[in-house]
Amino acid sequence: MPVNEAPTASAATAATAATAATAFEPTILAFCCHWCTYSGADLAGLNRMSYPANVRVLRVPCSGRVNPQFVLTALNKGCDGVLVCGCHPGDCHYVSGNYFARRRLMAFKRLLEFTGLEPERFQVRWISGSEAGKFRDTVIEVCDQIRALGPYRSGVSDDVSLNG
Amino acid sequence: MSLSTAEALTDALREEARRLLAEGTVAVVVGWEAGRFPNQTTPAFISDPEQAQRLVYGDYCVNTLAKYALGEKAAGKVAVCVRGCDSRGINRMIADNQLLRDEVYLLGLPCSGMKDPATGSLLMKCRTCTEHDAVTYDVLLGPATAAGHDGASADSSAGDSEHVSDEQRFTAVLGIEEMAPEKRRALFDAAFNKCIRCYACRKSCPCCTCRECFVDQLRAGWQGKQNNLAENRFYNITRVFHIGDRCIECGECERACPMGLPLMALNRKMVKDLKSLFNADDAGMTEENSAALGRYDLGDLEEFM
Amino acid sequence: MSRIGVFICHCGSNIGATVDVPKVVEAARTLPHVVYADDNKYTCSDPGQQSIRDAIEEHDLDRIVIASCSPRMHELTFRKMLHQTRINPYLLEIANIREQCSWVHKDIEAGTAKAIDLVRMAAAKIDRDTPLYTTTIPVNKRALVIGGGIAGMQAALDIADAGYPVTLVEKEPSLGGKMVMLDKTFPTMDCSACICTPKMAEVGTHPRIEVRTCAEVEKVAGYVGNFEVTIREAPKHVDYELCTGCGLCESKCPTKITSEFDQGLGKRKAIYKPFAQAVPSKPTIDAAHCRKINEGKCGVCEKLCPTGAIRFDDEEKRSTETYGAIIVAIGYQLIDWADLYGEYGGRVASPNVITGLQFERLVNASGPTEGHIQRPSDGTEPKSVVIVKCVGSRDPHKGKAYCSRACCMYGAKHAHQYLDKVPDGRCYVFYMDVRTPGKGYDEFYMNTQRDGAVYLRGRVSKIYEQGGKLVCLGEDTLAGATVQVEADLVVLETAMVPADDADRLGSMLGVTRDKDLWLSEAHPKLRPVETNSGGVYLAGTCQGPKDIPDTVAQASAAAMKVCILFSKDELESNAMIAGSDVGLCNGCGACVAICPYQAVTLEEVTRRENSVMVTRTVSNVNPGLCQGCGACTVACKPGAMDLKGFSDEQIMREVEALCL
């Protein structure tokens, strides 16, 4: 059966496209909880911290809002990595959202890895509104990891023999 | 089971079905009847007491009937033949508010595992079955333990009379987990590439009771309709995520799949993880909804930091 | 077809320095449905806002994207601005190109590229935005306070003094709670009754407070501003309209029962006031022990009552009323140590092993011994007292893992009181740590040591009776030696645990309980008296162990929250809430179980589907309760549940836009 190519990871803009020719720059999507990590990311800005521009933050009200289908979509549409960030367990603005998220995403992450996804491509972190440094470090770390992995190709089967 | 056991059970089933229909206790009986080919059976829907003798029970009643009860309930109370898998499916649908216990009348049948009509060997789904006998029923036809725990051991054809350990139940999962990631990717890419998106898996699944499946909804970005690797992976993984914490492990999806996708390995991966991580109960053992992703514990394992 | 306007802010040089704003404007103009794009020096300034309003008119915009600082900064500002236009305030998206772009990226090229991506995401999302509306909920300006201890009384008084009517429900026959049982209060040693009973009287006579004793909350329905509460009142068997509280009945009643108020150390009658200063100052009949009610004999009280107020056939009463807010102040109880500590004698312990609360009654001038410290077994004055702290506290094995907070001071107070009354006595205090954070607390503790109390650091392992003494075995870990004390009296400072009712009330009110069943506040730091249930507030020890000053402070805080709520005639509900698509919902109820606010319920709807009328069960979101977290949307496998303002489609659009 012929494999229909889904849109592969294309660099987001002409600027990154230019660099992509020389070195791979990943596109990373970060779902961030409004109450904690999003504030933490704002604080990183206030403190003029510096981190790679590869990460795009998508604001959600709570990590419990993150549907695993969003993650699959992001990977299918061309993100090379997805990060979900929420409040530390016990600190959820909505009492229990991150507890549900923790269960869901633990199971989901294992399922993705079971089907062969590299663990680095989908990660979950708890980052509070005061942990600007942790946000920066996480972005740097995840960026480095995914840069090392190379682009994610959702529509192409890897050429590994099953018998090999 | 032996021929005489099967005949005795068939007789008992027909008599019970006839009585239930004649007395008006139920409007329809869901069971199996002989198909067109040798050893083949198909689900049967009997509403006329005179037709009750069409029902059969034996080694080749491969369909799990739970889901069929749902389609029939509009007609009135539905009698359903249940073994372990069928009864857990019924429980699951009750837990999901899709069915009331009062809407069904459960005819418990012993089961020693069903065989593939083509090869005569035990069905894959029955080899890893942990619950042969009905976990709930209104009437039990035949001895409860014919399949189960001691009665059937005399019957050499029952290959699974032994208790299935978690190790056996999760053999396929454990095997894949041990593979290198690239190999796993290759294995599932090959499988997802084969998927023709016929949705037989969802049709047969007692947990798939949405009014309109997410793949059929018109929602921007939700799920592409293309038949390609990326979209097929999206479909299959989402399907597992939707049913994984409720899967009763009847194996119907995998049996129904015309392309031979390892769907139960995917389902069981989640079942196994939820069990080991969150001490999840086996689904469908009771009418209670205890889906592991619908609750949480403050003391849940913390690995995200 | 939407008409989007995009406004890019320079924020002076804050954005402009690392993001090429004109280039972003240019890119924005090419985005689908964008009919207008412009930049602004300071978008949030008056001229900036005016230029947006003008552009809306001029270009017939129906939704706008503002690329500027964080939405946490100015989302509300811009929503307010939209209120003055014809655009719904929720048709606004903000691309955060300052905090999360220009401030963190040095490279202009990368920063500009990212800013363009962020704008594209916002524009893609806003294309799917829909107008959202808040609804208004009427506020019933009557408060219900559950629990008539010091917390409940303080809260009721504050609310009533602010001018709102209050109903105070107390399950015992009198107000006062635990505080009125205490003798003195640390660290100032003022008499507990002297400061508590005036409050009780004030509550009892306040024109805006209705006190219901022997009463319990049976059922709660509704939501903030509109709670329907059913209160059950047990029969008192005395007509309070007629009773003058003369006390004749009580003095002549022949039945003596162990007094709950005196913690089992004294007696009361079957018709009784729990204590002299009780409010209401009228007796009730304890039906379980009344001879007339149980055996048909006696009836002395009825014969003697000068006003004919006795009603042996009195019955339980139920009433349902509407309240706008509820304060839970049900307090605590002491852990049942005898069930847990066999090594201290357990159920068959010597009567001379008592709890701190029993000691309070022993040392209280109006208590069973008129304030003389005596051994319950033989009435002699104990010459040697052992005080054991942390009984049931900080003991995850047999009791509770937490610290009960008040016992260190409570124990020091008991040592002080004992040494004060028995100057030749010896007092040993076994402690784990001494925790005295509070004004004047540590000074008090040090004074107790100067009084002569011997503090021993260690847990007591065994207490047993031998030769008329209570032998206490412990280790003083500071000396590194096991020690034995032969005591006449042992006082166990037992852990505070939630009241029996906490779990039932919590689930009725939708207030979560922690693992020890304390009622949980909405946020441990910033919302200490609110709960997850709108309109339900916590006061005092029902939220966790605390001492009297903290309890009173929290009670006043809770009252303040109620007054804030009551200062409005109507509440505006959150616009960004969940909603369920009836057509897709299969009624599985997964959302119901997930919702921390009990905002989702299952209900039956009858509607036409495929040209037949069908009745199905579907989920329904109460807009007054939903806080908009969206956890239910993920639990919803059919995809029926969606979150307004962060809908599946909006988020998917954003994801797609990022990857273009």
Add this chain to the structure above:
Amino acid sequence: MRYAYFPGCSAASTGISFTLSASYVAKRIGLELVEMPDWCCCGTSAALVTSRDLAHALPARSLALAEQAGLDLDVVTPCAGCFSSLKRTVHYARQSDKNRHRLEEIIELPYAATADVMSLLEVMARPEAMEPLAAAITKSLNGLRVASYYGCALVRPQEVTCFDDPEDPQSMDSLMELAGAEPVRWAFKTECCGASHQISEPHGARRLIARVFENAAANGAEAIAVACPLCMLNLDMREAGINESRAVPFDIPVFYFTELLGLAMGGSARRLGIDRHFWPTGKAVRKALAPPPEPSPDNHSTSELPQEVTVA
């Protein structure tokens, strides 16, 4: 009532009186005890301090042999030490298949850990034994004040032994009450008597015996009842030695609870093995078997004042 029986090494030697009295009682209440085939020593604490594997393997061997012989019965043992070892092994084996396989490998026998282990005391305190006991008891022990002594091994750790309260157990007390004795409320029911240390650590261990007698005496005990041959030997044999250094000697005979039950059933001291004790038992036995005194009118009257009723 039918159980597999693990007698323990002391059954035929130091614990002979326990064996005699237990079989006397068992016979009269229809309790059938089937001795396990070729059982070996449970290893007691000596095995535990040597190796945990050994401590689990020794009882496992005896239990596995019983399984092999088709003895499909729960196991009962009179000795508290044996009970502790056996019970710990069953607990360990049931914790995981890995543990069980490890034991099977050491003992070279299949072991399914199906049988439960109980002490003789636990079995006798069950309702199905209490009923025939009540029927078989023909004499009252006359209110003999008996302090029931359980020791350590029967009640600790509770997660393993699953038997009675670790600080204030009641089963033996209720048996004593059934026999017409008066159970003494005392505080040393489960304090260690140091039996395992009397030979290797005599100085410290002797003090433990004294503490037990002291508290029993302080609470007015006329006899101590035990459920373990080690406790018995330790208390009974060493009471005289303890008394040597005391101004006021103790005079508290120690009995197996089965001996006292046997007495109440009309058994002779000789038949029950009571004549084999070290410390003289005569006084207590005489009190226990004396004809009951005439009930005096004031003795137990709880006449209340006519006007006042007191309710607890």
Add this chain to the structure above:
Amino acid sequence: MSFYNLSSTSSGDLAAIAQITRDAGVNLDDCYQCGKCSAGCPLSDEMDLYPRKVIRMLQLGQVSAVLKSRAPWVCATCMTCTARCPQQIDIDSLMLSVRHAAKRAGLRPVREADIFDDLFMAGVRRYGKSNEALLAARFNLSSGHLFQDVLNAPKMAKRGMIGPSLHKVKDRAAMRRLFGRALRTTEGEKGDGI
């Protein structure tokens, strides 16, 4: 008085402590030093280190002092400490593991206890059952406490408590094999729990 230079704790010490705690299934960090174990311990008077202090020393990394301690050898495994520990630390198991570790290191701070237990097990290994009189006699010989409890022996014989013959299991070879296998299994491959 003791002086500990905590900086001189070696990684070997920490590894030894980790092995002991793993073996015992306890977490030293759980202990907040309340002393309830020591206060309830019937034999604490005979110990050079209280159970609490054994834990404290291990918390401080002082493993060699702990291995030399009499405490684990004096412990009667009565489990009172474990039953009462507010933090549910299996102190009993910890004492056992310390004793095992000491024995592995060739230490036996209480010689009598070691001799007694070894003799006991030797008897069981040989006969499959314990013969108390023989054991007592052997112990007295080996430990030098020649006359301990000797006075009781004739009394015991008279009471039928010392049988004329030794009792033993039928399959004595199996016992020897069992001992061989049980004692051969190495540390680190422990089963679950204890």
